[in-house]
Amino acid sequence: MNKKGFLLIVTFFILCSCKESQKKQTERILNEWQGKEIIIPPAVTFKHFGKDTLCNYLWDKPYKIFVYVDSVGCSSCQLGLQAWKGIVQNHSRKIDLGFIFVVHSSNFNRLDTDVLILDFDYPIIYDYNNYFDKLNNFPPAPFRTFLLDKDNKVLLIGSPIGNIEMWEKYKSVMASVRNE
DSSP states (O other), X not given: OOHHHHHHHHHHHHHHHHHHHHHHHHHHHHHHHTTOBXXXXXXXXXXXXXXXXXXXXXXXXSEEEEEEEOSSSOHHHHHTHHHHHHHHHHHTTTTTEEEEEEEOOSOHHHHHHHHHHHTOOSOEEXXXXXXXXXXXXXXXXXXXXXXXXXXXXXXXXXXXXXXXXXXXXXXXXXXXXXXX
16 A cells, blocks of 8 residues: 555544544533523623613523623624524514523624624623623533523523524424423
8 A cells, every 4th residue: 555545544534533522522512511500690781782671581481592602703793693583583472482692702892783783683691701601611612502491401402593403403392391
């Protein structure tokens, strides 16, 4: 066997082992977070179109989609405001479902601007001091979107944005828990 063939085989095995370790990491995160309670800091600032607002009713919803975004990169890009806007408008009234968007950012002014430009008509928690992550030690992205029950315990992990299969899982879990 020549050197190129040998290197190709070694590279293939290295790539396969990396994928396997990524699969194991995903399984570990899913197992670790299933049923875990998201801890809510005592002082939470919701903003609606850049203005402080009280939205404590969201914590009382029987189901909540909880999305955490940190300051790495463009927060509003990571959050996917445009995509969430459609889901919120289509489902927040049909299902007794709250949406809790938590952003820890280094540039809240940019987030304010994006919210106004996109006409994102739903409150966002501005986590100025990163309390949510300090209390919960969230897993890395993309594992920062959770379906929570009334007690803020994790039922599912994964974003339904652009993922019809995940959205169907969300609906299935909410229906099965409702019927218990």
